[in-house]
Amino acid sequence: MIVAVAGMWAAAPRTGGNLMLLSQPGFCSGFELDSSVWAILRWRTPLRYAGVFVLVLALVAHWVSLRRDREPIGRAVARVSAVAILLVHGSGALTLALEVGVDRYCRVSLHELNVLRGVWVFLSADAALALAGLCALAAVRVPRHRLRRLVGKPWIRRGAAGVAAGGLLCFLPVADLATGPVTGREACGSEEPLALRNELGFLCNARRVFASMPDHLLLAYGRRQCAAYPHMRVDISFIVPICPAAARQWDTELAAEEAEIEQREKTNQAACDRSRHRPLIRAVTVAHERMWSETGLEVFEDHTETSDDDPFLQYGLVGSTRGRMAIGVSAESQICLSVETYRRRPPVEVKAWDKVIELGYESPGGDMVIVDPMAGPGGLPNLAYSGKGHYRVRVHYREPVWAADLPQHILVMVFPGDSRRTIAHKA
Template sequence: MLLATAGMWDVATRSGANLVLLRYVGFCSGFEIDSDAWATLRWRTPLRYLAVLALLLAFAAHWASVRRECGTVGRVIVRVSVLAISLVHGSGALILALELGVDRNCRTVLGELGLLHGVRAFLIADIALTLAALCALTAVRTPGRVPRRRLRRLARSHWFKRTVAGVAVGGLLCFLPVADLGSGPVTGRDACGTEEPLKLRAELAFLCDARSSFPTMPDHLLLAYGRRQCAAYPGAGVKVSLIAPICPPAARQWAMELAAEEAEIERRNAANQAACDQSRHRPRIRPVAVARDLLWSEIGLEAFEDHELTSDEDPPLHHDLVGSTPGHLSVGASAEFRICVTTETYRRRPPVEIKGWDRVVEIGYESPTGDMVIVDPMSGPGELTNLAFLGEGHYRVRVHYREPVWDQDLPQHILVMVFPGSSDRVIAHKL
């Protein structure tokens, strides 16, 4: 018994780290049954020490009781210790069987780790102390107390046969429903190609849409789930957009919702464009060029020139409106509303206009390439033209900003005037 305990000691202590690693790789049903509090109790190193210490003390008690010719006391102590250790550390094999037999996710985790390594990592920490306890129990058994003849009589008895048959039938009845949860093919996102899901075959379109929510569920189970959702339509909790490819009633509703959404977008675009057209700027002197565009940017507007002097970092905004470094101009705006942008270039300094604007700030800008186009960084070039009309060199940039009409959901306005100038001075005409 002492040799068995010592032999299991190193294996049990070294495998704990592997099993804890496996625990955090994936979420398996066996681990859910093996609750966090219970697992924390089992994997605490002091408890492992106590289990080994309990076996050593049980061995000492048994040896002392044999020396004093009262072996019954020692056997009782050993059996109590074995029972306690088995209750705490004897569930590993049962949980592993549940993982391999039922939970496909856990089989995937074990496969990624390597099946042999995964099983060893799962079992050894538990099985080590369990085997040591069983060895101790074997060491203190009383010879001749269970003769072979009695075992044969037990195996031939009618009640034993009925019990075994009942357990077998009950096990089949319990596990047959689980057989339907077996693994099957899983269509990945790569099988969807570059086409829009709704253009694909109905079932494949559904699988492609559903993979973001159910990444590992087998195809046949996922399709069964979708059909149950279709049968429950239009009940509460049914996601119309998800089941539309395989559910004609939901597809009709989803098409109506998409059409209504597109109509609302077109209506808002028309209203925003009308607001831009009604508030067009009238220059006080003749500009070189004028360009207008209706944009919607989540991070503001910028002009970025591809040159070694250009920095990738956004320049700091002066008065939360405009900032510049060589080759990089940045203009701030609200991300919640569209932007009516107007750009004007002049050969000489235009008059300052502050009436009708909420903020007007003027700064210097150096163009290293002569290619200065304001764009939305997220969508790329629009209708605006090059503002560095004299080529590379130094310019002055005056930015005007008008806030959106918040209650009417109408756009914000930005007017950018660019003209030659060598100064880098920041001038706040209106704040």
């Protein structure tokens, strides 16, 4: 009994969570059993902390019963405690049998993890607990002559034979451990798997999650989820290629989403067109572009001739160093961007703008193109119309209309000037 208590205490910090390594919620029978019934018993009853308190109680009860010549009482308490420990904390073998024998997906998951390593991970934390329970049972074991007399009874032999026969009948139908061909994603070529409404499309799509499950097992699992539609236990995209009902829902939702995006694009383009700037003096170049940017807009010329300093965004809008310029934008709204170049300084316009900042920029290579650094070159022209040298840049910014989901506006004016002074016309 003392050995059993020591084993339980050593294993206490390691109990719980073994099944998570081999199975996923919503897929495996053993995981669901372990995370429901056993989890409640482990953590919300006296059986928590690997049941060490219950086993100590059994040890004390057995010792007191021996001292008072009431051995059957102590033996009964110890047996009940040990059986409870084995059921609740030593359930690894039971749940492993469920995973391997009942649910084919979990069997394949175990195979993918390497069977020996998977079984060890599955059972290692429960091994000490099961051993402790068995030690407790051994400590209060029945003398051999009584045990032989009990086992020799006819009803025990008939019951054991019935259990063995029932186990064979239950597990033989699902004992097909044969592997089969595995279709790789390369078999789909450049086709989008969800566009192939057949078994090949399903296999190619499912290989994103199940890399080595045999085709026949994977198809059986997919058809089982399709039969359960709309109460399947996987994402709808998983079964779209082989499930017509799911495919219809998928296509309907996709069409609605595309229509919504198209309508939003038209609304944003109309907002850009309505607010398009009209130069007050003759411009050399005028260009417009509608874009998204998650990191802001940037000018970055030849790195061999560009400063290593990062541009500091003055007034949260614009900053520049030699060969580099950065413009801050909101990543949650589209941008209506307009660029204009002039031969002479244009009039200052602040009406209808939230910020207007003017600063100097030195172009070492005459390649002043505003781009989204994450997207690469766009369709905007080179603003260094006179080649390399010094320019003045005036950046205008208007915030998006969040309530109407309308884009933000940026107007960049470039004109000659050697000054490096930053001027906040409106900030």
